Amino acid sequence: QVQLQQSGAELVRPGTSVKISCKASGYTFTNYWLGWVKQRPGHGLEWIGDIYPGGVYTNYNEKFRGKATLTADTSSSTAYMQLSSLTSEDSAVYFCARRYYRYDRGTWFAYWGQGTLVTVSA
Amino acid sequence: DIQMTQTTSSLSASLGDRVTISCSASQGISNYLNWYQQKPDGTVKLLIYYTSSLHSGVPSRFSGSGSGTDYSLTISNLEPEDVATYYCQQYSKLPPTFGGGTKLEIK
Numbered sequence: 001q002v003q004l005q006q007s008g009a010e011l012v013r014p015g016t017s018v019k020i021s022c023k024a025s026g027y028t029f030t031n032y033w034l035g036w037v038k039q040r041p042g043h044g045l046e047w048i049g050d051i052y053p054g055g056v057y058t059n060y061n062e063k064f065r066g067k068a069t070l071t072a073d074t075s076s077s078t079a080y081m082q083l084s085s086l087t088s089e090d091s092a093v094y095f096c097a098r099r100y101y102r103y104d105r106g107t108w109f110a111y112w113g114q115g116t117l118v119t120v121s122a
Numbered sequence: 123d124i125q126m127t128q129t130t131s132s133l134s135a136s137l138g139d140r141v142t143i144s145c146s147a148s149q150g151i152s153n154y155l156n157w158y159q160q161k162p163d164g165t166v167k168l169l170i171y172y173t174s175s176l177h178s179g180v181p182s183r184f185s186g187s188g189s190g191t192d193y194s195l196t197i198s199n200l201e202p203e204d205v206a207t208y209y210c211q212q213y214s215k216l217p218p219t220f221g222g223g224t225k226l227e228i229k
Contacts, residue, residue: 044209044220044221044222044223045209045211045220045223046220047217047218047219047220059216061216061217062217063217093164095166097166102172105171105172105175106153106154106171106172106213106214107154107213107218108156108168108171108172108211108213109156109158109168109211110168110171110177111168112165112166112167112168114164114165115164115166
């Protein structure tokens with residue numbers, strides 16, 4: 001079965017960077033886009049961007065361009081998101097989610113990781 | 123960006139009830155509307171894609187409908203495990219955007 005296992009919670013200092021991971025199993029990692037979503041209380045869910053590990057293509061929400069960098073390691077079936085120049089606004093739960101597209105049904109996030117809590121605090 | 127609005131932020135219903143959760147888009151989204159369930163432990167699951175298509179493994183008491191800018195998720199015969207927050211999401215145009223969520227509780 002499809003599983004997305006994310007790395008554990010992070011407590012990081014303002015101004016630094018953090019890199020969180022999402023290890024995929026149960027499917028061919030290089031065949032599907034993998035997206036990242038931010039969740040903050042009072043701010044709902046926000047799409048950060050996604051990556052296609054098979055060709056290392058990426059799409060970014062303009063709001064997160066320069067803040068998030070998406071990469072993937074096909075040898076370990078793991079996707080990564082690095083967040084830079086962290087502020088309190090970056091404190092949130094971050095989810096990875098496998099995207100699925102059908103020409104006649106559109107696009108959706110079929111499977112989600114369990115989420116990674118990032119807390120930015122001095 | 124397309125704005126998704128779920129006007130009901132929370133609702134309470136009794137076991138066995140039929141519940142409808144609404145979602146509206148700031149412009150037409152051509153049925154590219156998905157619904158997700160987030161349980162109290164944070165786990166997120168896809169329920170419905172393309173307005174009314176049921177994702178694999180999702181109970182048939184969940185259904186979706188709508189068109190244009192207005193969409194809804196219906197849960198018939200409410201069960202205890204349906205306690206969760208429900209989010210709509212459009213994928214008609216980039217960036218995909220989510221509604222603010224509707225938290226469902228049992229009376």
